[in-house]
Amino acid sequence: MLVCAATPQELAAFWPEHEVAPISLQTAWGYQKTVAWACTGVGIPATFATLYPLLDSLQPRLLLHIGIAGAYPHSGLQIGDIVLAESETYGDIGFELPQPPSFRPIREAPFSHSLYTTPLSLALPDEWVAASQDMRFNVKRGRGCTVNQCTGTPETAQLRRSLFQADFESMEGAAVAQIGHQKGIPVCEIRAISNIASTRDMRPENIHLALAHLRHYLQACRAQSR
Secondary structure: OEEEEOOHHHHHHHOOOOOOOOOOOOOOEEEEOOEEEEEOOOOHHHHHHHHHHHHHHHOOOOEEEEEEEEEOOOOOOOOOOEEEEEEEEEOOOEEEOOOOOOEEEHHHOOOOOHHHOOOEEOOOOHHHHHHOOOOOOOEEEEEEEEOOOOOOOHHHHHHHHHHHOOOEEEOOHHHHHHHHHHHOOOEEEEEEEEEEOOOOOOOHHHHHHHHHHHHHHHHHHHHHHO
């Protein structure tokens, strides 16, 4: 299994608090026993540049993508919730019109690629689903939207949710899903909600809460798989 995340802080949630995560700040990837890890960097370009070359050499059976995310209003997701991604899509590739609603997704263009018209599906391993039944965790399923520019206003949040029927957003999810699809490797994406993707609010305490919940849930998943 290859575990990947955008930042060292997110990636460290895969290991229990009492263990020292084997993450090196000098290199983008490494391995420990049967688990390899990769810190991709933030955003779609960094994810492709880091992750794509690794798969040919590592040939993992599963890509586990973890991290924090912003929840769209009215999605039913709250700060601290764990969300298992059922699908991913690219949310801000398209064109702008002079009249409302201004932005239109590229799927509406005659030259659109199937990558932008059909959501990328993601895997949910049995042990991850079993751990979601643990009443200690508030675990939900949702549809991801990957963007280059994070949502900062209620208007953008409403537009993205309505265009893509998305529940949460990140800056890497669809890139990892696309890489896995092209390489024939199942991708499981697990995120903890750290903010509401509307009026920009990234309070540190909410990020810390999300990372703590993510770590506790991932430890329950690992216990199920033993």
